Amino acid sequence: MTDFQPTLPAEIPFTEAEKAFMEEEPPGFFPQNQDSNFGYIIRKVWCDRTQELIDQLTSIFQERFIATSTLFLDDWEEELGLPTAPTGASDATRRASALSRLQTGPFTKELRDSTITHYVSAAIGGSPILFSPEGVPFVAGGIPFGSEVTSVADTFKVVENLATFSYTVYILNTIAPDTNGLTRELTRITPAGISFSISFVAVLP
Numbered sequence: 001m002t003d004f005q006p007t008l009p010a011e012i013p014f015t016e017a018e019k020a021f022m023e024e025e026p027p028g029f030f031p032q033n034q035d036s037n038f039g040y041i042i043r044k045v046w047c048d049r050t051q052e053l054i055d056q057l058t059s060i061f062q063e064r065f066i067a068t069s070t071l072f073l074d075d076w077e078e079e080l081g082l083p084t085a086p087t088g089a090s091d092a093t094r095r096a097s098a099l100s101r102l103q104t105g106p107f108t109k110e111l112r113d114s115t116i117t118h119y120v121s122a123a124i125g126g127s128p129i130l131f132s133p134e135g136v137p138f139v140a141g142g143i144p145f146g147s148e149v150t151s152v153a154d155t156f157k158v159v160e161n162l163a164t165f166s167y168t169v170y171i172l173n174t175i176a177p178d179t180n181g182l183t184r185e186l187t188r189i190t191p192a193g194i195s196f197s198i199s200f201v202a203v204l205p
Contacts, residue, residue: 059102066098073098081184107191113158115185116169120155123177157204166195173200 066076073094074084080101086094155175160167169186171177179198186196 062102063099066095066102069095069098101188107189107194109158111189112167112186115189116156116158116171116182117152119177119182119185120171120175121152123175124152124155154204159205164195165193166197169196169198170201170204171198172204173202 066073069076070091073091076082076098077084077094080098082094082097082101089097156169156171158167158169169182183198186198190196
């Protein structure tokens with residue numbers, strides 16, 4: 001044996017209370033495993049899996065509560081940082097806004113880029129004019145104005161720095177998205193260990 005190696009206590013007959021304890025608790029909580037590395041590993045794995053299950057159930061219950069909420073919908077809006085009881089918004093619209101604030105699933109490049117695209121698209125105000133055989137479409141508001149940008153993807157670029165666990169969102173300075181809203185959404189979906197910044201530039205890197 002090497003120094004500082006943990007050893008199990010000497011085996012003795014179990015009491016009735018200990019037998020009942022072992023029957024009702026998971027293997028990692030057996031008394032004879034309390035002082036062993038194996039027992040610690042079992043307890044650690046069991047606790048991690050239990051926490052995963054708790055997190056999954058919490059997410060499901062939150063989505064279920066919001067999807068059916070009416071009386072306490074304003075409480076959910078306040079907790080999620082949304083405008084409380086906005087004027088003219090239906091309960092269905094308010095529920096959809098609250099549900100969209102709950103992150104479900106892992107943080108991915110697709111989720112990050114789609115969030116940025118949403119805010120950039122809103123700032124651009126639509127797609128370029130598409131000429132049809134009939135000409136330019138005429139709508140109730142008149143002839144629609146098109147953006148000079150041909151693609152939303154050409155308006156921003158994300159540069160990742162893996163060494164510092166960070167990324168920078170570069171956006172053309174000719175576009176004015178809702179920076180506060182974009183920052184809030186990126187903060188919501190970006191894990192705590194990753195930082196980001198938003199920079200407006202004349203030319204994308």
